[in-house]
Structures are given as structure tokens and as C-alpha cells.
Amino acid sequence: MAAAAAATVRVAAAQMTSINDLSANFNTCSRLVQDAVAAGAKLLCFPENFSFFGSKDGESLTIAETLDGPIVHRYCSLARESGIWLSLGGFQEKGPDDAHLCNTHVLIDDSGNIKSTYRKIHLFDVDVPGGAVYKESHFTTAGQDIVAVDSPMGRLGLTVCYDLRFPELFQQLRFQHQAQVLIVPAAFTKVTGEAHWEVLLRARAIETQCYVIAPAQAGKHNEKRECYGDTLIIDPWGKILGRLPDRISTGITVADIDFSLIDSVRTKMPISEHRKPLDFWKSASL
Numbered sequence: 001m002a003a004a005a006a007a008t009v010r011v012a013a014a015q016m017t018s019i020n021d022l023s024a025n026f027n028t029c030s031r032l033v034q035d036a037v038a039a040g041a042k043l044l045c046f047p048e049n050f051s052f053f054g055s056k057d058g059e060s061l062t063i064a065e066t067l068d069g070p071i072v073h074r075y076c077s078l079a080r081e082s083g084i085w086l087s088l089g090g091f092q093e094k095g096p097d098d099a100h101l102c103n104t105h106v107l108i109d110d111s112g113n114i115k116s117t118y119r120k121i122h123l124f125d126v127d128v129p130g131g132a133v134y135k136e137s138h139f140t141t142a143g144q145d146i147v148a149v150d151s152p153m154g155r156l157g158l159t160v161c162y163d164l165r166f167p168e169l170f171q172q173l174r175f176q177h178q179a180q181v182l183i184v185p186a187a188f189t190k191v192t193g194e195a196h197w198e199v200l201l202r203a204r205a206i207e208t209q210c211y212v213i214a215p216a217q218a219g220k221h222n223e224k225r226e227c228y229g230d231t232l233i234i235d236p237w238g239k240i241l242g243r244l245p246d247r248i249s250t251g252i253t254v255a256d257i258d259f260s261l262i263d264s265v266r267t268k269m270p271i272s273e274h275r276k277p278l279d280f281w282k283s284a285s286l
């Protein structure tokens with residue numbers, strides 16, 4: 001008889017203040033990996049720009065690398081040596097030309113192999129009210145593909161930051177790609193985070209009936225940039241399971257993924273049966 005799958009599995013999400021120094025950020029990540037392993041986590045998720053947070057426009061282009069370059073290689077070794085899965089939630093991957101990179105979410109297994117990669121689909125070209133103007137597309141090429149992948153932590157759906165505002169991606173991950181756990185690494189602005197971060201994350205968890213793991217950049221990265229922070233882990237009922245003692249400190253939070261909770265929430269409230277196919281909406285709007 002096959003061994004029964006574990007009923008729960010522990011995951012961790014990091015909160016950190018990355019700077020424009022690859023080694024300093026790697027040292028922080030290594031320390032957080034040790035904390036996650038000590039806490040019994042099988043997966044640790046890092047925020048967007050975990051390995052490098054530029055201090056001026058275009059600085060990230062100077063450190064962009066391919067997935068087989070030394071930066072990702074170092075994180076693969078860290079995963080293998082520590083026996084933990086890592087979600088690298090926003091790596092500056094060398095793009096199609098020297099003027100563009102891809103904002104790539106890289107998932108590494110506990111043997112140190114890259115399991116999958118997702119390239120951020122929605123780019124942050126936004127004039128933040130009361131904040132700065134962002135033009136991510138100036139130096140970033142958008143991804144085209146939805147990515148979900150099986151793991152011991154369930155079927156993981158990969159996203160990056162601003163994707164959070166586009167529920168259709170999350171609907172696709174749940175209903176077309178059968179995701180159970182959605183990872184939303186972020187570097188949210190302070191202004192938009194205050195207004196929207198928690199409510200958007202809880203909404204995505206509730207409407208997809210998935211766990212949501214949302215590791216966040218936090219606090220002041222340099223003279224010009226400050227991120228909202230507030231790393232969260234949320235269950236499929238929308239309940240917050242994990243959060244650091246404060247919004248901007250560096251550290252991890254952990255929570256247990258309970259597969260029976262996913263099943264019971266979905267069975268008792270069968271939205272996958274009640275939802276209308278796209279064709280319904282086409283005819284309903286005529």
C-alpha cells in the first residue's frame with residue numbers, strides 16, 4: 001500500500017529589505033533559510049527583487065543573468081545543502097536584448113534543481129497617487145505563460161507582485177491549472193500597500209479557495225525606495241495564518257498547509273461548479 005500523503009506540510013515566507021548588493025542579500029537569504037529549516041518548513045518563499053534591489057532606474061540591468069548563471073546557481077546550492085524548496089520570487093533574468101530583463105519567479109526543489117519558472121505577465125507602469133511614477137516595461141519584457149507545478153506543498157501557482165491586481169490570472173491558476181497554493185512575491189509600494197495589499201491577497205485566497213503565500217520587500221532600500229512589507233500567509237477561507245510581529249522587520253513567518261482544509265472549503269462551497277463558463281458571459285452581455 002502506498003504511504004498516505006502527509007496531511008499537512010509547513011511552509012515559510014520571508015520578509016526582507018534587499019539592497020543593491022548581491023552578496024549582502026544572499027547572506028540575508030541564507031540566514032532566513034536556516035530559520036526556515038529550524039522551524040520545520042519544506043518551502044521558503046522570497047520576495048520580488050530578493051537578490052538585488054536597484055537604487056536607480058536600470059541598475060538591475062547591470063546584474064541581470066541567465067538562469068544558468070552564478071546567481072541562480074548559488075541559490076540552487078543553498079536549496080540543496082539545506083534540503084529545502086525555495087521560491088525566488090522575482091529574479092532579474094537576462095532578457096531578449098541588453099535593454100530588457102524578465103522579472104522571473106524561479107522555483108527550486110530541495111535537490112537544488114530548477115523545477116519551474118514564471119515570467120511576470122503584468123508590468124507595473126503606474127503613476128502612484130501621492131507616490132512615484134513607475135515604468136517597469138521600460139526595462140522589462142512581459143511573460144506570456146501561466147505556470148503551475150506539483151510539489152510536496154501541493155500544486156503551486158506562480159505569480160509576481162502587480163499580477164495580484166488581475167484576478168483573471170488567479171482564476172486561470174485555480175480553475176484551468178488546478179492550483180492549491182498561490183505564491184505572490186512582492187515589492188509593493190508603501191502607498192498602494194497601505195490601501196490594497198491585505199484586502200487583495202485575502203480576496204484572491206477566498207475567491208480561488210487556495211492558500212496564498214505572500215513574501216514582501218519591506219522598509220527603506222535606499223534614499224528613494226521604500227516598500228510596504230507585511231509578509232502574509234493566508235488560508236483558503238481567507239484567514240491570516242502567518243505574519244511577522246511588525247510590517248518591516250527582516251525574518252520569516254511559517255504556517256501549515258492543510259490539504260483537508262482545501263478539500264472541505266471546496267466541497268462545502270463548490271464554486272467550481274457554480275461559476276459560469278466564459279461563453280455564458282459572452283451571451284449574457286448581448
Ligand SMILES: O=C(O)CNC(=O)[C@H](CS)NC(=O)CCC(=O)C(=O)O
Binds near residue numbers: 161189193
Ligand atoms: O519598487 C521597486 O523598485 C521594486 N518594485 C518592483 O520591482 C515591482 C515593479 S516596479 N513593483 C511592483 O510591481 C509594485 C506593485 C504595486 O505596488 C501595486 O500593485 O500596488
